Amino acid sequence: MEKNVLQSIAGIGIYPAISFLIFFLFFLGLLVYVVRANRQHLAAMSELPLLADEDPQTQLTHNVLC
Numbered sequence: 001m002e003k004n005v006l007q008s009i010a011g012i013g014i015y016p017a018i019s020f021l022i023f024f025l026f027f028l029g030l031l032v033y034v035v036r037a038n039r040q041h042l043a044a045m046s047e048l049p050l051l052a053d054e055d056p057q058t059q060l061t062h063n064v065l066c
Contacts, residue, residue, distance in 0.1 A: 006012055
């Protein structure tokens with residue numbers, strides 16, 4: 001039943017291609033971001049959860065905010 005309904009929709013074949021393209025472009029963009037990311041910024045951001053016990057003003061002076 002569902003198969004016949006989907007086959008009757010004109011142009012339905014383009015949706016899987018569009019979905020794959022969005023999926024591929026998202027992960028390609030994520031890969032570019034990771035490769036081009038500033039390593040010092042990533043290291044400082046990874047330490048932020050560990051700085052929770054410090055004074056909040058001290059966290060701002062670490063200069064890790066974008």
